[in-house]
Amino acid sequence: MIQTRDTQYFEHLLDKHRLKKTAPRLRVLSMMSSRNTATSQPDLENLMHDIDRVTLYRILSAFEEKGIIHKVFDLNGTANYALCSSNCTEHHHHDEHLHFNCVQCKNVYCLNDMNLPAINLPAGFEPQGFTIYANGLCPKCSKKAVKK
Template structure:
């Protein structure tokens, strides 16, 4: 299925801005910050970019993660999520060298024993360290 159709299936219009963004997000398993995408699409208004990302998140096309520096990042959901209720329970790896954020789709979130009284909705596991390129350098 092509990107336009994927967007339309979520009830959103397949605009150029949206196609550009989703194409970049789909090109790898990285989570992108607003600033990075803004630099990539210098002709797109920053507000539009904020709205594209928020709309995608609410539609369940992308998931939002905060990296170790507190920067908000967005990555394509591998399996389309039911609306805003994401099933993105995979582990993320944040490189302290290049600051890239990798979605480790194949690494499931580990089980954690929680004290009584807490009702758990989900777990975010964020690993930080150095990626292959950065630990080589």
């Protein structure tokens, strides 16, 4: 098997987070990195028939706990997962970016490059993170709507 730069990166990522380099873990990382949207466990199950539901659940749980992926909810309340930035750790996720839910195709996008407003909480509140959602049409669905 030829090792790609991605495979080497994923192996390094698993080493960094003290996780065993197993074929299912490497496949999940590869699948998630190939997508431009957050992905639910049921969608991953449909794409990866050779990994059973329990194994996939355990992989996603371990990845979230270690700061490799973060969870974001879609319009139906379903958990979706996306790769974290390289500065996320086991103790703190840095997923404070805009999560965009497309109302047409139902995809969830992590918009990492958006400038977000400062959040000033009242005295006594200690934030440990925050999530900001926006709803609307993604570029692909916007183009389809204009053509109609």
